[in-house]
Amino acid sequence: MDWRLINFDWNRARAFLVTAEEGSLSAAARALGLTQPTLGRQVAALEEELGVALFERAGHGLMLTPSGLEMMDHVRAMGQAAGGLSRVASGQSQTAEGLVSITASEILSVYNLPPVLAKLRQAHPGIRIDIVASNELRDLRRREADIALRNVRPTDPQLIARKLRSGRASLYAARSYVQAQGPFETLKSLVRADFIGFADNDVLIDGLNAAGVPVTADNFVLTSATHLVQWQMVQQGLGIGIMTDDVAAQTPDVVQLMPGIDPFEIETWLVAHRELSTSRRMRIVFDYLVEALG
Structure with missing residues (x-):
């Protein structure tokens, strides 16, 4: 190998890779x-160094x-190699000290x-x-x-996963809402109720309809992308929402609606990269979470 040819700035390559994956400079x-x-500037410097245009608006x-498409596979391979090098380096430490980053949904992170x-x-x-409290799936390989x-069960073969448990979620509302707008004694009575959900509730509506709850998009009068905001609106008596039974049990002044219908099953998976198992502190945290939440 002619090492004189290797004069490549990885920061610029990473800037190109993430920009291509995200689709815009602002998102990247x-x-x-x-x-x-x-x-x-990093992307422009890479284009100048290579003498080609990598993006067009x-x-x-x-x-x-x-030219950018041709480079993409090579730079993506570089990114995977760099990630592997980082994991190997971090995994060599066998001390039970240091930082471990855990990403989980907002509800899991808070409660x-x-x-x-x-x-x-x-x-x-x-x-x-x-x-890292986020409902978006974070990329462990990066x-x-x-x-x-x-x-959700991970499908990436480079990840190890352990199913911890199957939780349950049900319909809940504040006592004040039920007293003001109820009673809700039958599934049919929920057709006039206010529901709290997301901006796009198609999957949620399909699940509710399958359970016999006759709601449509018109029932969702309050929406938020944040579960914690949704749950706070439920507690304030603004409508009906879905919450895991264990969290609802910790929340005063909310009641479960229609306890006779089947609850919604929610799986919880613990996931890590295979190479992280060589790090003692990662292994300690992983095993501790398995024992505590399994």
Whole structure:
């Protein structure tokens, strides 16, 4: 190999890769934690270094040029190799000290993880924990987190996964809402109720209809992309929402509606990259979560 030919700035290549994956400079800058001008300069510098245009504008986003498409597979392979190198380096540490990043849904992060982490910290005070509370799936292979708690089974063969439990979720409302708008004694009576959900509730509506709840999009008068906001609106008596039974049991002044219908099953999976099992602190946290939440 002629090492004189290797004069490649990985930061520029990473800027190109993430911009191509995200579809715009603004989205890529957020993903990398950079300012948009800084990211733009890195991409422009790579184009100047290679002597080719990698992107062309398409509406409000960016589209790869033929040269950019040709480079994409090579740079993606570089990204996977760089991630593997980072995992190997971090995995060599066998000390039970250091930072472990855990990503989980907002509900799990607020209601389920804190008591578990309190005991973990008592047992292993040298381990520091960073919680990434997000309902979006974080990319473990790109080290957006070390360990993930997910409600869907992962399909990536490079990840290890352990099914922790199957939880249940039901319909809940504040007592004040039921007193003001109820009674809700039959499934048919819910057709006049106010529901709280997401901006796009097609999947939720299909699930409710399958359970015999005759709701349509018109019933969802309050929406939010954030589960915690939805649950707070339920507690304030603004309508009916879905919540896991264990969280609802911790919440005063809410009641379960239609306890006779089958609850919604929710799986919880603990996920990590295979190579992270060589790190003692990662293994400790992973095994602790299995024991506490399994």
